[in-house]
Amino acid sequence: MGMEPFEPIRDFFHRRHAHHLDKIFFFVRLLLLKTDSHRTYACYPSPIIKMAIMVNALEVGEISYTITPLQDRLFVYGIEISREYKRRGYGLAALWRLHRMHGLPIVPVSIISSNEAHRFWHRSRQILSAAGAIIQPDIHRDHVYQEQQSWKHLIPESSIDRSIREHEEWMAQEAIANRNAAT
Numbered sequence: 001m002g003m004e005p006f007e008p009i010r011d012f013f014h015r016r017h018a019h020h021l022d023k024i025f026f027f028v029r030l031l032l033l034k035t036d037s038h039r040t041y042a043c044y045p046s047p048i049i050k051m052a053i054m055v056n057a058l059e060v061g062e063i064s065y066t067i068t069p070l071q072d073r074l075f076v077y078g079i080e081i082s083r084e085y086k087r088r089g090y091g092l093a094a095l096w097r098l099h100r101m102h103g104l105p106i107v108p109v110s111i112i113s114s115n116e117a118h119r120f121w122h123r124s125r126q127i128l129s130a131a132g133a134i135i136q137p138d139i140h141r142d143h144v145y146q147e148q149q150s151w152k153h154l155i156p157e158s159s160i161d162r163s164i165r166e167h168e169e170w171m172a173q174e175a176i177a178n179r180n181a182a183t
Contacts, residue, residue, distance in 0.1 A: 028093035029054045042144040053094045060085040063094045069151040074104040105134040
């Protein structure tokens with residue numbers, strides 16, 4: 001279980017490429033627009049965060065994402081760049097900013113089936129992985145709901161759910177007591 005033979009070299013190039021990306025993307029900032037959390041959201045209790053992609057105080061697009069409640073991945077629900085600002089690297093810069101802020105693997109959720117979207121994610125994987133960022137394969141929204149089982153224990157129980165559970169427990173205890181009394 002030793003160090004991989006080329007790990008120091010890989011780390012050197014990751015740091016070098018990360019420094020290069022920081023220099024070329026220095027003008028791109030993310031500005032919080034809103035956070036929203038609701039019991040019906042797949043990543044509840046984590047909020048969905050919507051940020052504006054800003055270039056020199058001009059909004060060029062938006063990115064929506066959430067961090068899983070286990071804080072092990074960052075799910076990107078959408079990157080939208082205004083038509084006149086597309087293909088200038090702003091979406092890639094936003095992903096790089098998220099990676100630098102959170103340091104988590106990025107998972108695109110339900111990539112729209114367009115050649116443009118697939119090219120964007122493919123190119124983003126290539127460029128950002130050279131700097132040490134991880135972009136995992138995309139997942140479908142339904143799969144996010146399946147993964148919810150792994151953090152279900154983190155979701156606080158609502159008062160209605162608690163009342164229903166307590167009532168069912170009470171009914172079960174009453175049924176046992178009635179059976180014991182009948183014998």
